[in-house]
Amino acid sequence: MSTGPARATAAHAEAGPDSDERRDRALLTRVAEPGDETVGRWLEDYGPAEIVRRLRGGPPPPGTSARRWEGLRLRAHGVRPGADLAAASTRGVRFVCPGDPDWPVQLDDLGPCRPYGLWVRGAPSLRFWALRSVAVVGARACTDYGVHVAAALGAGLAARGWTVVSGAAYGVDGAAHRGALGAGGATVGVLACGVDVAYPPGHSDLIRRLGECGLLVAELPPGSHPTRGRFVLRNRVIAALTRGTVVVEAEQRSGSLVTARRARDLSRVVMGVPGPVTSGLSTGVHRLLQHDAAAVVTDADEVIEMVGAIGELAPEQEVPVLPRDLLPPEAARVLEALPARAAVTVPQLAAASATPTDRVLVRLHELRALGFVGSAGDRWWLLAPVPRASEGCGRPSPQPQ
């Protein structure tokens, strides 16, 4: 079964918004800065088609300054979103829009600051992976202690079936991603540039691996470069995508504190890993613990206890459950191949389901995020049965990819 990016994009086009809306939203990612609240309100009031029609020659929405409108129109001039989407698709990049089966609905909590769409690289379902995800963020110029703690958290969260979301930056971000990758787990890099731009340059290998083994996500279209403002705006996506944010090391004016406070404002769980009070890189975290009601966490288990308590105890209440018969065919096949009362390895499952091992692993991570399977080390097993759609799940029916 081929699940190449081109096919994935085509599948989205069938299931989500129509291709016109997809093109219009792709255009907006090139014309407006991420999270522009005014543009977000226009989208709510007029819809993408009308906004783009006006940018192509219509009147500005009421109250828009001529200068601002002219700026946007100039940027829109010559943008060819259809060609953008096609070019991205050939390079393994898809564009996920609100309404798409793979759209992480928790981003809607951002209201008018919701992304116009997300450019995504990597095979797994962003929506599924983000269901049980935690952000691990912190200082770029962190200490060995920060690297150690972030890597241990990344590995521990990944090994327990949680997706590690971070910003692919130097320091804590990179260590968290590497910890998750090293544990064979799920990790998402949310970039402040295009998903085809290796920034920071020293992380080009890491970013490539994130695209191959995990997911790369960006609001900005391919080819875009980061700016200071874009880093700050990117942080709101990390905060909104995840159930909670852990700050590992941070100075008093760290961008990771911005992420943490955004997470708090979005009613996500905010956590901090304490460190030596003798280190300037502990001050931001301790301030967060003292003044922002962040929780003290010291390892992955404690993080999961904070973000997953309800979900872990009663998954049917917290984790959005997908009816089994609405699973994508490949995931359904992997699930079907799992024996009723035994734990098996990925190679065993690959044989039983006639699916390549790397695809089996992607599907297992998705199935684990959905609460279908459990795992420890390299063994995977079936969890309690989940109702079929016909038995009434009360959820929408996403069918990504």
Added chain:
Amino acid sequence: MSTGPARATAAHAEAGPDSDERRDRALLTRVAEPGDETVGRWLEDYGPAEIVRRLRGGPPPPGTSARRWEGLRLRAHGVRPGADLAAASTRGVRFVCPGDPDWPVQLDDLGPCRPYGLWVRGAPSLRFWALRSVAVVGARACTDYGVHVAAALGAGLAARGWTVVSGAAYGVDGAAHRGALGAGGATVGVLACGVDVAYPPGHSDLIRRLGECGLLVAELPPGSHPTRGRFVLRNRVIAALTRGTVVVEAEQRSGSLVTARRARDLSRVVMGVPGPVTSGLSTGVHRLLQHDAAAVVTDADEVIEMVGAIGELAPEQEVPVLPRDLLPPEAARVLEALPARAAVTVPQLAAASATPTDRVLVRLHELRALGFVGSAGDRWWLLAPVPRASEGCGRPSPQPQ
């Protein structure tokens, strides 16, 4: 003016409980273990004289087992508290009882577990010093980090006019005392043995210095040796004496956590200094922060903010204020010598008040604890005037020493 220990004891005998009660309570410190709740209730119900009369040959209080009563009577046999008190006095040790002007009334919060009395070595007023005091406790086998943090806290608290209370143990305790002594500040060692017993032996110099420049306090009479149980019971005195307890480093089953939880049960402020999560000596502190609602503190200013917020902002509300005309003569003389609108040094004050410099310093610390004076570095100044007793203070009139 002579303020030697013998004179101090005599002064107490005049001002506090009569010499019979003093002897009876001194006897009880030799007969019963510290904090024995049953004995405490007998004291409440019968008073010290009746308890001692019965121990000398009367009937046991109702409900007392014959075996227990016989044990106490055997221990009481041959105890000569009058001779004990006289011998202690000649060695610079006084016995402070409930009702004495120097009794720290906050110990009454311990109810029936209140000490029968306290054996005290050192010239300063225990009551005055304990008014603005913080306990700094932690692991004996602490790391360099713990030593550094405890010493910095001890010095910082002392330099800001706060008394540092600890247990004179190896590790965090010793570092906190040394920090305070090094800053020329006030520090109290609460021992689980007699104030004349150097335990731990490696701290004999430190304990000697605490008796000379600070205060040594014990529930057990001179000559007593510590036991495991006595350390635990000692901790409740540290918790009750102070406005709050800071734990610097502690393993999961540390005695300092016992102190912290006693402090919490007594509605004192409980604080913890975070440390690296990679250290086993951080686990107890982090557990305290997570499960016992302890506050994160990272330096002396933050500790003072926690324990002294109300008092610092509105001393007339929080700090028990002693009317100026009820001050001991030497303290009154030092206070009188302070100029109205200038900061002066200790030698200047010694000259102006015709008092030896070491006595001036002792009195200044007391006056600072009472809110009469402020200090920074080696300069001291007068704070806003405090009402005289005739203007209505509503407080009892302690006149220690």
